Amino acid sequence: MKRFDPKSYETKWQEQWLESKIYSAKDNKDLKKKYVLEFFPYPSGAAMHVGHVRNYAIGDVIARSSRMHGFNVLYPMGWDGFGLPAENYAIKNKLSPKVAIKQNTDKFKKQLNQMGFSYDWDREINSTDPDYYKWTQWFFLLLFKKGLAYQQESLQWWCPMDKTVLANEQVENGQCWRCGSVVEKKALKQWFFKITDYADRLLDDLEDLNWTDSIKNMQRNWIGKSKGAELDFLVENKDSFVRVFTTRADTIYGATYLVLAPEHPMVEELITDENRQKVKEYKKATEAKSDIERQETNREKTGVFTGSYAVNPATKEKIPVYISDYVLVGYGTGAIMAVPAHDQRDYDFAMQFNLSIKQVVEGDEKLEDHAIVAEGKMINSGKYDGLPSSEAREKIVADLEHNKTAKEVTNYRMRDWLISRQRYWGAPIPIIHCDDCGAVAVKEEDLPVLLPDMDNFEPSGDGRSPLANDQDFINTKCPKCGKDAKRETDTMDGFACSSWYFLRFADPKNNEKAFEKSLSDLWLPVDEYIGGAEHAVMHLLYARFWTKVMFDEGLINFKEPFTALRNQGMILAPDGNKMSKSKGNTIEPDELISNGYGADSIRILELFLGPWDQSVNWSTEGLSGTYKFLQRVWNITTKNLDAFKSKEMHADKEIEMLKNKLVMKVTKDIEKMSFNTAIAAMMQFVNEMYLIEAKGNFSKFSFAAALSDLLLVLAPFAPHITEELWHDIGNKESIHLQNWPKYDVKLTQSEKVKLVVQINGKLRDLIEAENNLTDEQIQQLAMNSEKVKPHLSGKTLKKVIVVKNKLVNFVV
């Protein structure tokens, strides 16, 4: 008997699988397809730890079980190689990014292979490969031609550490999403993608997606659609007016002052001489504040009076105009009408500055120490009194619209996607600047615009990309007029590369096109997309946007790239903290494998620790449990190899039942992604097989058939041990090419059932009975139970409830 030793067979099979290409997807539209994909990794130099492994383990179980169910599965892997972490890693280690990426992807690939994941490596892609980014540039030009890529000078988020601008989505709490530095504002001319044109479609199409509500809500929240109105307030003694945005036009009678953002262009005009000094100081103080400070909530409200007054168009009252940093210049019109009675922020401000508070909506609440935000009935609002606030809102806007002082507007919080980066390691933006013709697209036949090799590619911080220092790169001819011209030197945000990579997997080697439509028709959309929730408003929004652009262009036939999205829970360190290199609490699979546990034990533990979508703490003790389980599978199989050669044919009912129950349970659990209970069922099955074996005198035929099915249902979880044993029991072909075993529901039920006997809902006895007895028979049987009798004697039976094949409850 061979000793259980994962080292003795895991590498052997990994090599054999790679060589025989058993996981390759077939470009055959007659087969039923399934596209399983994990977010493609960022080879930044950090080693893969057990937290990452869970992500891939989930995908691999889905891919493998789908293959066994007869699907033609596309399960590819590639590298998101451009971007800051890779470049910073290269700088730190004094390597060229190209070399660094090669090293890191090689290492990552080795780590993936040693876990036995079933990727189709023939479709491997790398976003830093010119054959790939040629098409990223091609898509840029498509957006450019459609008017969806434009250049604009404006104040932008600037990361002083990474020395580049950042998109709104990449600034978290006023900090750079990558390095955590406090971001600054810098005025630069930048490239944008007009994602706001697609705001409504990005919002509406979320409905039909099989994504978690949490991610959908994050996207809804990010897009931030809000319907309201813009209202004009005349400035007293001037011709001008202040335009405000509000979603609560119904409360206009309660607007007792206006507030402008300190950066609002009209501020200068509104300042009166006696207030000039104070306003200037306030503006200066605001500028000095970092955005972290400004975004601090529950901060005391600050602001200053401009000296000017406006006229409330409803009440005709004179109301003061303030500036305050609680109004943001970037949203709406940068100015608000303040209704302290019905908005908490305005309420706080009014209390601070002793401004009047006027209630105009009446509800259940009383106006005491906070604003009443709820809808209600109008009061103190002239002819609108008595109307429900929602109705008043429409009427007031309509009436003001008559005087051309109001307009219905929809606002979005989402901004256009800033995609220029002043960094070296990215796909060059394929634009040529000509003094006469302006920004001109590079001709398609001249793509790719190659990223030149540079010795010094560190960012200078002057707002220009390092590419600006390469004269050979920048000097070129205008594609339109042929005159001397200069290349754009900014590179694209790495998220541009990842906005279409899932399409390239359908046709990864195409030199003529980004992909052939027939192949994208065949494979896309992605059926199962698996990854962490951290990309909720970045990658997942950008990729949806590009997909819609491609759909509009007729390049593809679907509007949403990812039909189902699965967000796996994190694996935390045993101490409950996130695993990170800096904390020194990471656990890498490599060491566990070399300790002899083997990849299979790790894979199983990743899924067994708890539900896949919940965070769990890693437990190395748990690993000895899953190891022991596999060892038991190994031992019972290798000890009974003779059973597989047995000629006897009589079936053992008990074993058949166990087998059918196992296959049914695992099949259903994989379907609902309940991997932890599927594994528990397999463990339980093995425990029961041990007991049967110990009793002796069992049908070898049934025993062998049951073990064989166990190997099949275990194969997606533990591909190595099952492959090894599958061959040991006499098979020639790979277990991973087998069909999923079938089960018979009828055989999962035994002839006898356990009946629960309750008195007043309390368990009193368990009795074994024939299947399908009548209610009367069951009741009679239960009443005869010795344990039940004493509880019934001397009492009157009020009611008897019988649930067939399950339970009797006597109510006394």
Added chain:
RNA sequence: GGGCGAGUGGCGGAAUUGGUAUACGCGACAGACUUAAAAUCUGUUGACUGAAUAAGUCUUGAGGGUUCAAGUCCCUCCUCGCCCACCA
């Protein structure tokens, strides 16, 4: 403040969707094997009362309710996690 999710043994977690709460695993304890230990195999293991592997009582964050029956449904409240947040 808004959204999403969660609270079950010493620990990670199960529970056919209203029908035996604590499956499976870890840990702990005991037995077999062994000169011995490890490994392996076999038991026991929610708490309390009891010699008891007799019997009973209690138990799913807290408190109420609906029901023959509640971890599951309803109401009130508490705690924790994640994401968003002065967006008018």
